[in-house]
Amino acid sequence: MPTVKINHADACDEIEVEEQSNLLLAAISQNVPIPFRCTTGRCKTCLIEVVDGIQNVNEMTEIEIAYNEEHQLSDDFRLACQTFVYGDIEIKPTK
Known part of the structure; x- marks a missing residue:
């Protein structure tokens, strides 16, 4: 199972998720806060x-493409609700 490392301002969470899981829903289901x-x-x-x-x-x-273009963000910025996990990742919520 893929591992998701979530770096918060004051802590770091690490969870395992099913492959092809929606990132936001997987985090919420394991009580990991993503706004x-x-x-x-x-x-x-x-x-x-x-x-x-x-x-x-x-x-x-x-x-995501429209939002990133409008705000001049790189492709590394994603919406957790639109992101599906296929392997190990490390993320940082922006809020």
Whole structure:
């Protein structure tokens, strides 16, 4: 199973998730805090930076591409609710 390392400002969580799991839902189900409101990509609250393992997540969705272009963010910035895990990754929530 893939491992997700989540770096918070004051702590670090590490969880194992099923391959192809939605990142946000997997974190929530294991009581790991990633800020969110809508789970559909509209609110952009669950913005994260993939620090390591970007090759182990799905391609960006149209919502993510538009948001990143508008805010001039690199492709390492993703919405946790739109991200699916296929291998080990390390992330940092932006809020």
